[in-house]
Amino acid sequence: MQIYLPIADQPVNILLILAMGLAVGFISGMFGIGGGFLMTPLLIFLGISPAVSVASVTGHIAASSMSGAISYWRRRTIDVALALMLLAGGIVGTASGVWLFTLLRKLGQLDITIGVSYVLLLTIVGGLMLIESVRAILRAQKGKPVELRRPGSHFWIHGLPIKLRFKRSRIYVSVIPVWAIGFIIGFFGAIMGIGGGFLLVPMLIYLLRVPTATVIGTSMVLTLVTMASATVMHAATNHLVDAVLALILMIGGVVGAQFGARAGQKMRSERLRLLLGLLVLAVGIRFAFNLVLPPENLYSIRVIEGEE
Amino acid sequence: MKARPRTALTLVAIAAWAAAAVSAQAERLVTSLSDYQVMITSNFLGTNLVLFGGIEPEAGAPRRSGYDIVATVTGPSQSLVTFRKERVLGIWVNAKSREFPEVPAYLAFLSNRPLTAIVNHETLLRLQLGLEYFSLPQRSNGTSETSDEPFRVALIRLRREQGLYREESNGVTFLTPFLFRAFIALPAYVPVGTYQVDVRLFAEGAQIARTPAPFEVAKYGVEQIVTAAAREHGVFYGLATVGMALATGWFASIVFRRD
Numbered sequence: 263m264q265i266y267l268p269i270a271d272q273p274v275n276i277l278l279i280l281a282m283g284l285a286v287g288f289i290s291g292m293f294g295i296g297g298g299f300l301m302t303p304l305l306i307f308l309g310i311s312p313a314v315s316v317a318s319v320t321g322h323i324a325a326s327s328m329s330g331a332i333s334y335w336r337r338r339t340i341d342v343a344l345a346l347m348l349l350a351g352g353i354v355g356t357a358s359g360v361w362l363f364t365l366l367r368k369l370g371q372l373d374i375t376i377g378v379s380y381v382l383l384l385t386i387v388g389g390l391m392l393i394e395s396v397r398a399i400l401r402a403q404k405g406k407p408v409e410l411r412r413p414g415s416h417f418w419i420h421g422l423p424i425k426l427r428f429k430r431s432r433i434y435v436s437v438i439p440v441w442a443i444g445f446i447i448g449f450f451g452a453i454m455g456i457g458g459g460f461l462l463v464p465m466l467i468y469l470l471r472v473p474t475a476t477v478i479g480t481s482m483v484l485t486l487v488t489m490a491s492a493t494v495m496h497a498a499t500n501h502l503v504d505a506v507l508a509l510i511l512m513i514g515g516v517v518g519a520q521f522g523a524r525a526g527q528k529m530r531s532e533r534l535r536l537l538l539g540l541l542v543l544a545v546g547i548r549f550a551f552n553l554v555l556p557p558e559n560l561y562s563i564r565v566i567e568g569e570e
Numbered sequence: 571m572k573a574r575p576r577t578a579l580t581l582v583a584i585a586a587w588a589a590a591a592v593s594a595q596a597e598r599l600v601t602s603l604s605d606y607q608v609m610i611t612s613n614f615l616g617t618n619l620v621l622f623g624g625i626e627p628e629a630g631a632p633r634r635s636g637y638d639i640v641a642t643v644t645g646p647s648q649s650l651v652t653f654r655k656e657r658v659l660g661i662w663v664n665a666k667s668r669e670f671p672e673v674p675a676y677l678a679f680l681s682n683r684p685l686t687a688i689v690n691h692e693t694l695l696r697l698q699l700g701l702e703y704f705s706l707p708q709r710s711n712g713t714s715e716t717s718d719e720p721f722r723v724a725l726i727r728l729r730r731e732q733g734l735y736r737e738e739s740n741g742v743t744f745l746t747p748f749l750f751r752a753f754i755a756l757p758a759y760v761p762v763g764t765y766q767v768d769v770r771l772f773a774e775g776a777q778i779a780r781t782p783a784p785f786e787v788a789k790y791g792v793e794q795i796v797t798a799a800a801r802e803h804g805v806f807y808g809l810a811t812v813g814m815a816l817a818t819g820w821f822a823s824i825v826f827r828r829d
Contacts, residue, residue, distance in 0.1 A: 264613065264615055265612055265613065266610065266611070266612050266613065266614045266615075266758070266793060268789065268792070268793045268796040268797045268800070269796070269797065269800055271759060271761075272758060272759055273614065273615050273758045321811045321812065321814070321815045322815070324812055324815035324816065324819070325814075325815035325816070325818040325819040325822075326819065327819070328815060328816050328818070328819025328820060328823075329818075329819035329820065329822040329823040329826075330819075331819075332819070332820060332823040333823055333827075370651060370653050370664045370667060371663070371664060373664075374661075374662075374663045374664060378661070490812045490815065490816070493808050493811050493812050493815070494805060494808035494809055494811075494812055495808070496808070497800065497804045497805065497807045497808025497811060498804040498805045498808055499804070501800045501801050501804055501807075503800065503807070503808060503811055505796055505800075505807070505810070505811045505814065506612075506792075506796065508811055508814070508815070509814060509818075512814075512815055512818045512819070513818060516818055516819055516821075516822035517822065519822070520822065520826040553661040553662060554660060554661055554662075556662065557655055557662050559728070560654055560655050560724075561652055561653065561654050561655075561720075561721070561724035561725075561727075561728060562652070562653050562655075562664070562728070563650055563651070563652055563653075563725060563728050563729070564650060564651050564653065565648050565649070565650045565675075566649050566650060566651055566669075
């Protein structure tokens with residue numbers, strides 16, 4: 263069953279896109295992430311231009327983080343003050359990301375930037391997650407308790423000025439790293455079409471010592487707002503958001519996420535992190551192959567004016 | 571398909587028109603398209619337009635050994651850049667580029683036999699018939715130590731792969747010595763805009779008649795609304811997409827609520 267996508271300007275199989283939405287939604291629900299880092303590459307490998315993929319996936323992640331944020335809100339596990347501070351950096355980061363996206367697209371270097379960002383970010387983060395989760399599993403086997411939060415250990419981030427107390431997370435920390443983290447997530451999210459949950463959650467846990475109880479709900483709020491604003495900004499500047507594509511993805515995504523969340527609850531958290539790390543690393547390596555192997559087509563065309 | 575009865579009608583109309591035509595010229599060329607407007611709707615997967623034509627020799631016209639037809643279909647004009655990847659620090663990046671400030675988004679040459687068999691090279695070059703002879707002016711971006719030709723060749727090859735540039739030496743079929751038919755294949759990726767069909771009649775290596783037949787490709791219905799909204803009201807379009815996302819997310823959280 264084919265449907266013609268008005269902005270991507272090509273027909274796609276609606277059932278295939280729906281299935282992809284379901285599958286990525288399942289994984290995102292299982293790990294409590296947006297799943298953009300899987301969805302954007304899948305669309306690119308399907309032949310949709312990287313620019314349209316990134317811009318449309320931002321809408322899809324907004325939908326999945328919306329349903330996530332609502333359920334965390336009901337459980338009262340969102341640190342609103344922390345979310346707002348992250349957002350202050352996040353919005354600026356998103357705007358900068360969209361600006362750079364537009365500039366790179368003009369220069370013909372957008373696709374390669376998306377590719378390189380995926381390789382660097384995903385292999386580094388995937389590798390770190392893998393190492394951390396293997397250590398945690400080994401520690402658990404030796405019978406020691408798995409402790410993510412080590413309250414005693416402080417490093418330079420905790421010495422920064424303008425400290426604020428975030429009551430719900432029970433942390434007392436400078437707003438500078440909070441803004442910086444928000445900025446980084448918004449910036450890469452807008453360029454790469456990712457919500458950044460897989461990046462944000464470890465950052466909040468390891469750098470800011472946010473307890474696991476509030477970390478996912480709070481990160482969902484940041485993802486929701488940065489991705490929603492990225493969608494509007496991409497639509498306003500590059501006119502590349504394919505609403506039809508986004509709608510099919512989000513329907514598959516939100517349904518899949520519900521089943522994924524149930525599957526995720528049955529698994530141990532360090533096992534989950536190991537799986538997620540492997541997944542992140544695999545996508546990064548797949549992108550690396552694309553960059554290093556001689557391309558099938560040395561030449562490519564980009565329309566700069568007139569109907570695409 | 572729906573086109574069938576219309577096709578038959580067109581044939582009859584052309585035959586009648588051709589028969590009634592009175593002209594001072596030696597040959598008259600009459601053409602008609604099966605459709606003058608192509609609608610891109612949500613189930614659009616590409617389409618074929620049928621071009622019909624009749625040749626009407628006048629009384630006293632010299633006897634010809636045979637006719638040849640070359641139909642040139644040109645889509646709306648685009649400005650585009652062709653990039654070439656090169657290896658930089660082990661990875662492949664777009665290093666060299668050429669800008670083509672004005673090229674047709676769609677280009678097809680349909681003829682009843684190979685173009686070189688119809689007229690000589692000079693004529694093909696002069697009339698810009700054939701992908702090889704069609705002029706695609708380019709502008710060099712910055713350093714230009716590389717030749718321009720590979721970029722032109724690559725552009726034509728990539729466009730041919732997409733089905734947007736085509737050269738079909740058996741694209742025109744003569745039904746009778748004076749009546750011909752051609753299929754204009756429009757792929758799913760066909761750009762919207764005005765298309766020109768330029769039909770030329772050749773005999774003994776010389777052009778003896780020529781007639782135009784334009785048609786329109788337009789998005790229709792939902793496709794048209796979405797595209798227009800995205801281009802003209804980007805902010806509202808973005809807000810509407812976000813609204814849709816939030817509604818979908820909210821709806822899912824209600825439907826699947828467990829607590």
